[in-house]
Amino acid sequence: MASRDLALGVVFLVQTLAGILGNSSLLLHYLILYFTGCKFRLTDLILIHLAVANALVILSKGVPQTMAALGMTHFLDDTGCKLVFYVHRVSRDVSIGSICLLSVFQAITISPTSSRWIKFKVKAPKYVGPSIILCWSLNLMLSVMVPMHVTGKWQNSNITRKMDYDYCSAMPHVKITVSLHIALMLFHYVVFVGLMLWASSFMVFILYRHKQQVQYIHALSHRSFPGSRATQSILVLVSTFVLLCSLSSFLQFCLAFFSIHKMWLVKASALIAGCFPTVSPYILMSYDSRVPTHCLPWQQSPLCSEK
Template identity: 65%
Template sequence: MATRDLTMGMIFLSQTLTGILGNFSLLSHYLYLYFTRCKFRSTDLIIKHLTVANCLVILSRGVPQTMAALGMKHFLSDIGCKLVFYVHRVGRDVSTGSTCLLSISQAITISPRNTRWAELKAKAPKYIGFSVVLFWMVNLILNVMVPVHVTENGSDKNMTREVDYGYCYSVISYRFTVYGAVYVALVLFRDIFFVGLLMWASSSMVVILYRHKQQVQYIHGTNIPSRSSPESRATHSILILVSTFVSLCTLSSLFHIFLIVLNNPSIWLVNTSALIAGSFPTVSPYILMSHDSRVLRLIFTFSRYTESPV
């Protein structure tokens, strides 16, 4: 095995293990809250589904990519390839929708009660569960075309071109049917719609936080520091999460375009694209846990318990 392949395999393995550890730690935290009957926040349900979607993305892309980088080429059957790519796409799209919903929900939560969002603020928590289930259903249906473009073996047809991921081939067809045009239009509309909502919600949170800071400084004076509320900490966490998501999503889209446009893309381009695609599911649980006071309090309690003498 070449040193370059071993290095890339170790990088994929590190990313996969880090992502699995972070997401399962976050899920374990919510299981602990459930069994101890702690009060859940309105955004906790969204974060749980976001974590599940992240796990699907990491397991369906990170694990096969690691095995391929370590020398195990094309170890999946045709059905396995189709299933892995389908699960990855569904998990990625649900992760996008959940991040968008999380941002919108937090923007509504921190909005002042005397604004036009007051009525929506009271009703929003009731529709979170329905919205998350709708994301899963829509993406399970919308991504049924993904397995059509994935195969175990490369094609010899002149009308197609393949991207070799090391364990499967993604087939790019030059034939563009009416159904294909409708499918691409739906996918583009969904992605643009979610990114637009993300940017709107993030901008709204920044404006609300800025106005709140100005009011606090006016009331208390500039020399008296004010403690951040749980809502402010959660908002900062989601703003960091959204910024990370938009940056990595933009990079991932650019690399995906390169894979489609270029003839015979190099293995470096394929691996870099896969690394960027797995970055957000890997880092997002750590961003969320670092700003959740319940997680920090649990870690502090556990560390005191383990350090206390028997």
């Protein structure tokens, strides 16, 4: 094994281990908050599903990519390749949908209690669960075509235009399928990223207006805006996602539609695609000020009820 391949394998291994540890810790954090009686925020259920989706992204992409980078390239058969790529596509799209839901529901949570917004604030908790179920259901259905174009490395060796992913291969698409896939992908990203940017802009406006108000009220100047830390974490999360997703999508676009099949581009795309699922749990935990030990029924703390 070349030293460059070994170094790349170590990088993938570190990223995978860090991502699994981070998302497992985030899930454990919410379980502890729940069982110690800490009151959940509106967005906590969405964050739990985001952590699950990110963990599946890492397991379905990071683990196989690490094994391939370390020299093990024939560990998946045809069925295994189809399953791994299907789980990765579903979990990746659920992660995107969860971030969109997260930003929209947080924007509703911190919206002013005026007559125009109060009906959304009252109804929002009822739609969190159904929205998550809809997100998973739609992505499970929309990704059913992915396994049809994925095969094991040793399958269909007579086809020369296969996309080589080290441990699996992708079959070439017909033109009508490519056009449909492009249209669906663009619509998917434009809608979700557009909603994220709208909700993020709205949250920035609310935080800025609050900062301007407290400058004139000395008694409130030392008090934090309700949900400000949660809002800041979501803004950082969305910004990180949009940056990494844009770069990853560009590389995926080059791979899929410009017939650029260089292996370094495949590996760079996989490495960047794994960055967000790896760093997102650490961003969320660094901004969560709730302390589980203070959320016991006989030790209720303001930290537990922070919205």
